[in-house]
Amino acid sequence: xxxxxxxVLVNTSxxxxxxxxxxxxxxxxxxxxxxVDPLDFPSSDAVARASGASDILDxxxxxxxxxxxxxxxxxxxxxxxxxxxxPWPLLDPRECGVSACEQAQQGGEVALVFGREYAGLTNEELxxxxxxxxIPSDPTFSSLNLAAAVQVLAYEVRIAWLAAENQxxxxxxxxxxxxxxxxxxxxxxxxxxYTHLEQALVEIRFLDPAKPRHLMSRLRxxxxxxxxxxxxxxxxxxxxxxxxxxARGEHLGQEKADV
Amino acid sequence: xxxxxxxVLVNTSxxxxxxxxxxxxxxxxxxxxxxVDPLDFPSSDAVARASGASDILDxxxxxxxxxxxxxxxxxxxxxxxxxxxxPWPLLDPRECGVSACEQAQQGGEVALVFGREYAGLTNEELxxxxxxxxIPSDPTFSSLNLAAAVQVLAYEVRIAWLAAENQxxxxxxxxxxxxxxxxxxxxxxxxxxYTHLEQALVEIRFLDPAKPRHLMSRLRxxxxxxxxxxxxxxxxxxxxxxxxxxARGEHLGQEKADV
Numbered sequence: 001x002x003x004x005x006x007x008v009l010v011n012t013s014x015x016x017x018x019x020x021x022x023x024x025x026x027x028x029x030x031x032x033x034x035x036v037d038p039l040d041f042p043s044s045d046a047v048a049r050a051s052g053a054s055d056i057l058d059x060x061x062x063x064x065x066x067x068x069x070x071x072x073x074x075x076x077x078x079x080x081x082x083x084x085x086x087p088w089p090l091l092d093p094r095e096c097g098v099s100a101c102e103q104a105q106q107g108g109e110v111a112l113v114f115g116r117e118y119a120g121l122t123n124e125e126l127x128x129x130x131x132x133x134x135i136p137s138d139p140t141f142s143s144l145n146l147a148a149a150v151q152v153l154a155y156e157v158r159i160a161w162l163a164a165e166n167q168x169x170x171x172x173x174x175x176x177x178x179x180x181x182x183x184x185x186x187x188x189x190x191x192x193x194y195t196h197l198e199q200a201l202v203e204i205r206f207l208d209p210a211k212p213r214h215l216m217s218r219l220r221x222x223x224x225x226x227x228x229x230x231x232x233x234x235x236x237x238x239x240x241x242x243x244x245x246x247a248r249g250e251h252l253g254q255e256k257a258d259v
Numbered sequence: 260x261x262x263x264x265x266x267v268l269v270n271t272s273x274x275x276x277x278x279x280x281x282x283x284x285x286x287x288x289x290x291x292x293x294x295v296d297p298l299d300f301p302s303s304d305a306v307a308r309a310s311g312a313s314d315i316l317d318x319x320x321x322x323x324x325x326x327x328x329x330x331x332x333x334x335x336x337x338x339x340x341x342x343x344x345x346p347w348p349l350l351d352p353r354e355c356g357v358s359a360c361e362q363a364q365q366g367g368e369v370a371l372v373f374g375r376e377y378a379g380l381t382n383e384e385l386x387x388x389x390x391x392x393x394i395p396s397d398p399t400f401s402s403l404n405l406a407a408a409v410q411v412l413a414y415e416v417r418i419a420w421l422a423a424e425n426q427x428x429x430x431x432x433x434x435x436x437x438x439x440x441x442x443x444x445x446x447x448x449x450x451x452x453y454t455h456l457e458q459a460l461v462e463i464r465f466l467d468p469a470k471p472r473h474l475m476s477r478l479r480x481x482x483x484x485x486x487x488x489x490x491x492x493x494x495x496x497x498x499x500x501x502x503x504x505x506a507r508g509e510h511l512g513q514e515k516a517d518v
Contacts (some may be wrong), residue, residue, distance in 0.1 A: 023407070027397060028396065049404075136417060136418065138285065148407065151407045155414075201501075204510055205511075206498055218491060219491075225485065239465050242463040243502050246464070251506060
């Protein structure tokens with residue numbers, strides 16, 4: 001089950017931190033590392049700090065964008081400083097560990113996303129996350145080392161996993177088809193939905209592409225936290241398709257939907 | 260109260276780990292570092308890894324023996340691998356954090372003791388501890404980096420401290436207006452939304468009133484669990500209004516929405 005949980009490091013500067021993160025992961029039973037555009041990797045510094053976890057470095061997936069790193073993910077949680085302009089559903093590390101395990105136990109794919117050493121994640125990257133996670137550090141000295149942050153979240157994942165291992169899971173009794181359609185959609189499916197939604201909002205003249213304001217980020221926050229299932233996504237996509245047709249005057253006289 | 264909790268590092272080999280430990284401590288609000296016979300300290304490696312926590316290194320107390328490091332301590336907890344020849348009262352990190360805070364809150368002095376990078380604490384050193392603490396790592400790769408182990412226990416101390424201080428770990432500093440607009444809508448506002456939504460779905464011909472199937476109940480389930488805020492509800496209602504206008508061909512030439 002822990003193999004469904006990937007650690008995504010975005011634009012890491014210091015390879016030593018990648019090695020430290022790999023060691024922290026392996027200590028806590030995690031194995032899947034995804035590196036988004038690392039500045040210096042592979043690197044002997046990474047191997048040295050990994051200290052026996054170099055198998056995780058060897059198997060690390062290297063991609064160019066966060067979007068690629070999140071393909072197939074049903075739950076994306078990104079680390080964030082406390083105060084952001086646009087408030088986002090915020091979890092503490094413990095809730096993050098429990099959510100990751102619950103999702104993985106149902107067969108979902110989970111990503112824990114960590115930003116740059118000095119600048120963290122950009123607002124755009126943070127908006128690709130369903131939840132933000134804040135490690136409650138001292139406000140006067142709040143920035144954890146990257147590997148230390150990975151250690152804290154990986155530790156909470158392990159604690160939640162150990163607790164879950166001792167309890168039978170409720171969800172395994174669902175039928176396979178019910179599980180399939182009640183699984184949350186993946187990050188890439190959600191991105192396609194946002195693109196479709198934005199298109200529809202432009203068509204009905206609710207969204208002005210020249211002055212988008214915070215509209216899309218607010219809608220991302222709403223749908224991102226809602227665990228939209230595949231069935232629900234089909235409904236929402238159907239609504240958008242019909243909305244666009246209606247905006248173009250193509251809806252008159254057509255057949256009714258059958259849901 | 261956190262100033263009553265000291266971190267004791269015994270016989271550390273790598274000064275970088277001392278720096279990493281200092282940073283982890285300061286991130287979590289701890290400040291008192293005691294070094295028992297460090298192999299290489301002071302050191303520029305320690306300062307580099309401390310990354311802004313060099314005040315903790317400067318104030319570190321350096322002593323020759325664990326006994327000296329523990330003078331005045333009411334509660335001593337030492338990190339340990341899982342299985343020791345002599346069974347000892349064992350705490351997990353969470354219990355360790357709670358015990359440390361309870362003791363410190365009563366005015367007691369607490370020590371968290373960490374052993375050597377490769378060999379941990381000797382049996383004699385472990386027997387000077389009131390409790391042993393085991394970080395539940397993967398048995399096949401169980402040895403955490405020293406600074407990572409300090410990070411985990413310091414984190415649990417902080418979590419317990421925040422709980423004891425009755426400070427929520429999540430931000431409550433939102434302004435009144437932000438709280439207002441982030442409040443979930445009421446049940447009656449949600450009902451009005453469903454009525455409006457159903458009307459829009461009929462207008463775009465997605466919903467056939469003669470054959471409604473489960474469409475509305477599925478959409479109720481989705482939005483019902485999403486804690487839709489008042490601000491989000493305003494956006495959704497705006498979208499529905501524009502969708503209905505579009506379905507009626509009234510959207511061409513109108514002004515853009517301003518969200």
